[in-house]
Amino acid sequence: MSDTLYERLGGEDAIAAVVDSFYDRVLADEQVAYYFEDTDMQKQRAHQTQFISSVTGGPVDYTGDEMESAHAGMGITPSEFGAIATHLEETLAEYDVPEEDREAVLEEIASYRGAIVTAAD
Template identity: 50%
Template sequence: MSQQSLYAEIGGREAVEAVVSDFYDRMFADESLTPYFEDTDEDELFAHQVQFISAVAGGPVEYDGTDMEEAHDHLGITHEAFDKTAENLEAALRENGVSEENREAILSKVEALREPVVTESASD
């Protein structure tokens, strides 16, 4: 059994950057999600997401961004938006050759953030 980190298994920083780039292409193409990114510095967002995914995957970095609840509280994120975000991340991971086992490991860590990130129910 391999002892290398999930980060190393998926290809390290270069792979994480490719996943994050694909992820944001998907996020910004989804009109239901773009309002969440108004007045957002996309370069800063990209850098934070690379750092976050790297940390979640056991990479050689510590996530030093804002607390998840504090960072997302003002956005009014719904469960539906969270689900779409997770779907976009899963698609980006798959598109970039991340194995099913590693996708599931990353997505389970993201799912653990639902409670601090989601602040509203879907309006339907």
């Protein structure tokens, strides 16, 4: 199969829809919602769509901050990272993304774990 993960996910519009639902879940989760209290969520959703599009092989260059600098000082713990990943996995499942592709997306995100998680539980 020569399709990229980006193409299998349905491209940018489909990824944007997943990101919107994903952030709805995140913002409803008191464990992690406070991270976004002072965040321009329209901008955040656009950045996340761009990021996921980029790391899944789409024709998109991610122009946001490097992961380490973007998350510096936030004190994100392993369990908070896990909560976010769970919301992403559940959202992808809600959009009928096959398990193999969900795992591939989560592996891409997990590769940034070291740059995002900066505090112990």
